[in-house]
Amino acid sequence: MTQSLIKNKVSQFYKGILKHNCREYSETDLKKSALIFSPHFDDETLGCGGLIIKKKQVEADVKLVFMTDGSKSHNHLMSGQKLQEIRRQESFTVAELLGLIQDDITLLDFPETQLNENYDSAVQEVTKIINKYQPEEIFIPHFREPLLWSADHLTTTKIVKAALKLYQKDAIVYEYPVWFWFHWPWVSLPIKTKQNRKTILKNTLIYGFGLRVLGNCNCSLYIGDILTKKRAALEQYKSQMTRLINNPKWATLQDISNGEFLECFFQENEIFRQYSKLK
Template identity: 30%
Template sequence: MVENLLLTGVESPLYSVSQIAVKRALIVAPHPDDETLGCGGAIALLRSIGCDVSVLVVSDGTLSHPNSRKYPPLALRELRESETISALDILGVDATAINFLRLPDGGVAHQNLDLSQYLAQIAPEIVFLPLRCDPHSDHRASFQLVSKALTSLNMTPRLIEYPIWDWDDSQSTNWDNHKLISWRLDISFVLKLKQQAIASYRSQITNLIDDDPQGFRLTSEMLVNFTRPVEVYLEEYL
């Protein structure tokens, strides 16, 4: 579904960093790596103009290799968090600006967590969220957790949604009924930084964890969608 935005003749508007320039932004990542895959270019661009960027990582990511003996859940959580810190350092975000909620991977929808205090403290002017109808339940639940807290606070930051699993043709969803419009962000200036940051996630893109035949690994076909000189975003229209 999302891929059509880039590969068909109908192109969405192309924006520069000036269209998202704010003082404070929040990036919400359902799993460690989603922030870099979906928003790595935006993060680097925002940091280049002095924007304070905070990152909220919702789940612990430990279901990526559930059968590994080399990396049992605690060790895998620590590994994935260290990869996130390394990736975001490349993009210009200090480790002190990253908050790991460590909710159960695959079970975010079952957590009754109030993020109001955190959001009130961050007071973001823009929030980058996973696509509300992303095929992965953790992504949809992360969107709902943040949206619920913003509503309770009566906060109205600009909400920008990014696709992850909707790039997969076998899983893509129909978001035509969600009143969303798409646009593209030019990240050519920081593309190499984003590619370097993605490379930090060795547990997800290499055979670093080689003792779990059912372990997750991003395919080269999927990675192509995140290493283009543009990032695709969606926003709700009235």
């Protein structure tokens, strides 16, 4: 049996586990107000872009908070200030395609990769935002996101949870995975760089071949009918999806694991870990 066939069979087995473990995110859920916290410009679309589209289709109130400024993704090739301007504008374009308007977006502009250094300030800002909008649902990165490229993800989750402790009302929390998908069997082991291969192996071993995260994900939203819209929205993050300058060192999402990582976000279901704030 080839490695590719083994990978496909195991991933299908995992999808079966997910289907068994997850309740369906319902029409009633779609109508609830939501506040979505995104560590970086694009995480919101990758992790719950389909959910945003579907919520706006039923005219739900959805607000989006970007935690960091987008200044570091390619700062070895372009100035941080220019990157910040580009990625901010991209987020407005993407938000419109998802069904949002600019007034639905809050930019906290903490320096990318340095969110933890601004933890206390971020908790204060997030507490104000939660109190202002008083959402029925709150979306944050999954608490078991691997650390590679995602320290801001885990810090975002910790910040929002700290703010929720100060919030006097209940809310349903949904955690969405992003870098969780960067391990076998969702991506292949034989990839181009030794460093990425080592990271995939590490993630695979630490997260029990994904079973620990799969066991924690208990809610699923069908997005098969709006995948084209989600893909079109993500494409507008041109700094992440294309090379803005003609240099092979400008990495794109498509470059990660030969495109296998990116395709994880275009499965027919978005998955979440759901629980009450009071839990």
